[in-house]
Amino acid sequence: MKGNLLIVDDEKEIRDMLSRHFRLLGYDVLTAEHGLDALSILQKKRVDVVISDIIMPEMDGVDLLREIRKQYPMVRIIMITGYVTLENALACMRNQADTCIFKPLNDLGELEEAVQIAIAAQTRWTRKFRELKGMKPDTHGGQS
Amino acid sequence: MRVLIAEDDSVSRTVLEAILKKNNYSVLVTENGVEAFEALCQPDAPAIAILDWMMPRMTGLEVVQQIRLEYRERSPYIIMLTSRKDAQSLVQALGSGADDYLAKPYGPEELLARIRVGERMVQMQNALADHAREMEALAEARAKQLIHADRMATLGVLSASMAHEINNPVTFISGNTQTLQRAWTILTENLKNRKALPQDDPQISFILEETPAMLEGILKGVNRITQIVKGLKLYAHKGAGEKTICFIQDILKNALEFCQNIIQPHMEIHVDVPEDLPEVFVHPQQIEQVFINLITNAVHAMGKSHSGEIRIMASIRENRMRIEIKDKGPGIPADVLPKIFQPFFTTKKAGDGTGLGLAIIKDILEEHGGDLHAANAVEGGAVFTFHLPLNQPYVQTGPLHLRRKP
Numbered sequence: 001m002k003g004n005l006l007i008v009d010d011e012k013e014i015r016d017m018l019s020r021h022f023r024l025l026g027y028d029v030l031t032a033e034h035g036l037d038a039l040s041i042l043q044k045k046r047v048d049v050v051i052s053d054i055i056m057p058e059m060d061g062v063d064l065l066r067e068i069r070k071q072y073p074m075v076r077i078i079m080i081t082g083y084v085t086l087e088n089a090l091a092c093m094r095n096q097a098d099t100c101i102f103k104p105l106n107d108l109g110e111l112e113e114a115v116q117i118a119i120a121a122q123t124r125w126t127r128k129f130r131e132l133k134g135m136k137p138d139t140h141g142g143q144s
Numbered sequence: 145m146r147v148l149i150a151e152d153d154s155v156s157r158t159v160l161e162a163i164l165k166k167n168n169y170s171v172l173v174t175e176n177g178v179e180a181f182e183a184l185c186q187p188d189a190p191a192i193a194i195l196d197w198m199m200p201r202m203t204g205l206e207v208v209q210q211i212r213l214e215y216r217e218r219s220p221y222i223i224m225l226t227s228r229k230d231a232q233s234l235v236q237a238l239g240s241g242a243d244d245y246l247a248k249p250y251g252p253e254e255l256l257a258r259i260r261v262g263e264r265m266v267q268m269q270n271a272l273a274d275h276a277r278e279m280e281a282l283a284e285a286r287a288k289q290l291i292h293a294d295r296m297a298t299l300g301v302l303s304a305s306m307a308h309e310i311n312n313p314v315t316f317i318s319g320n321t322q323t324l325q326r327a328w329t330i331l332t333e334n335l336k337n338r339k340a341l342p343q344d345d346p347q348i349s350f351i352l353e354e355t356p357a358m359l360e361g362i363l364k365g366v367n368r369i370t371q372i373v374k375g376l377k378l379y380a381h382k383g384a385g386e387k388t389i390c391f392i393q394d395i396l397k398n399a400l401e402f403c404q405n406i407i408q409p410h411m412e413i414h415v416d417v418p419e420d421l422p423e424v425f426v427h428p429q430q431i432e433q434v435f436i437n438l439i440t441n442a443v444h445a446m447g448k449s450h451s452g453e454i455r456i457m458a459s460i461r462e463n464r465m466r467i468e469i470k471d472k473g474p475g476i477p478a479d480v481l482p483k484i485f486q487p488f489f490t491t492k493k494a495g496d497g498t499g500l501g502l503a504i505i506k507d508i509l510e511e512h513g514g515d516l517h518a519a520n521a522v523e524g525g526a527v528f529t530f531h532l533p534l535n536q537p538y539v540q541t542g543p544l545h546l547r548r549k550p
């Protein structure tokens with residue numbers, strides 16, 4: 001399996017479209033309608049990359065981004081937005097989103113590439129942790 | 145000046161005609177009131193009329209009354225001619241609408257003096273009428289500008305919200321089509337590899353052949369909508385940023401760098417901007433956009449022709465910065481010129497231009513307290529001229545071309 005994606009957008013058609021596209025490419029895809037919805041999914045399921053819209057009800061994309069950075073440092077985030085403003089782009093960058101892609105996504109290739117890079121980065125970290133786990137004695141934390 | 149005379153007595157008529165002709169007036173002679181009235185009703189009627197009071201069929205007084213009744217705006221200067229010398233007759237004539245009153249017998253000098261008064265009055269009246277017409281035209285033009293400005297403002301607000309509303313549906317049309325394209329390729333490749341593509345059904349063959357083109361068509365449409373939406377957003381925002389004091393040549397330099405990739409190798413760009421021009425107080429990005437747009441238009445206008453030249457000139461005129469961008473293209477057709485700044489008006493092929501570029505930059509310049517004009521150069525090609533207010537009043541110490549030299 002290529003990786004687990006979580007797509008967050010309040011517009012069903014866009015969720016469905018992105019979900020179909022990445023399932024076609026071989027990813028596992030989950031979807032959420034807004035930030036809170038996404039956080040509850042992240043509690044239960046393994047997610048490698050979140051693709052999130054910015055303007056959403058309940059919890060918007062930037063707040064979701066902040067929460068994820070705090071709670072799930074391993075999860076990568078790609079922001080997509082229809083409100084192409086400097087403020088939005090800066091908010092994404094300051095909160096360490098992987099990248100910010102502007103709708104209407106006339107080249108899905110850009111998003112695909114961003115997902116590949118995110119997954120690759122995540123895979124590298126996972127490998128490092130696996131190597132650490134294999135080391136004796138256990139040096140990576142207080143857990144026994 | 146032409147003068148109409150109406151006199152039934154042939155001797156008096158001949159004398160009157162002779163005096164006028166001798167003094168270089170062109171004379172229209174009528175012999176009674178009806179003839180005089182008919183002549184005065186013509187569109188090219190003389191501006192001065194000398195009417196005898198007593199005439200058969202229609203008296204001079206009746207002619208005056210009728211003329212004043214029917215032609216309020218374009219009314220001749222009328223001198224009433226009569227042998228009645230009493231004050232009551234004079235009051236009656238003037239009261240009926242005559243401008244002047246001349247009692248017989250009269251000397252030629254007096255007649256000519258009175259005609260000259262008439263000429264003065266006619267000239268004043270004409271000048272007033274011209275002035276009124278000019279004012280009316282001006283008022284109409286201003287009203288049109290106001291309506292235009294109002295429409296622009298509405299369009300700005302509308303386009304900002306519309307652009308965002310359109311973005312989402314465009315996203316899923318575009319995305320789904322791209323996915324479908326991908327899926328279609330996978331499907332047909334797979335069937336081909338299995339040798340499972342039906343070969344014998346012309347309708348299926350048609351679908352296999354045409355589907356990629358249909359998907360491509362949808363994406364082209366989507367791309368075009370995207371371009372329009374982008375243009376609209378730009379139109380609504382015109383880029384944020386602060387006004388700063390800056391040099392026009394710096395802005396132009398950035399714009400030219402930006403345009404590098406569209407300027408063809410055979411095109412020559414002549415920049416004639418004096419080094420010591422004073423500063424302007426502007427939004428630099430917006431003015432950069434103005435330059436980029438005008439340079440791009442000039443490049444497009446010259447198209448693929450073998451020689452191309454764009455001349456960019458800056459100077460100070462009447463305490464304003466004046467910038468001209470001249471190309472060697474075919475110029476602007478006369479029927480296009482009045483519409484050139486209208487939003488959505490474009491001469492480019494559908495999909496190549498949104499028709500918003502010039503509308504946006506004209507707005508930008510007007511918001512800066514400047515203006516933008518389009519014209520054709522005498523030597524061929526189009527000239528776009530814009531003005532920007534200076535940061536400070538400019539005191540010229542000498543001719544620019546002299547001061548530039550060390």
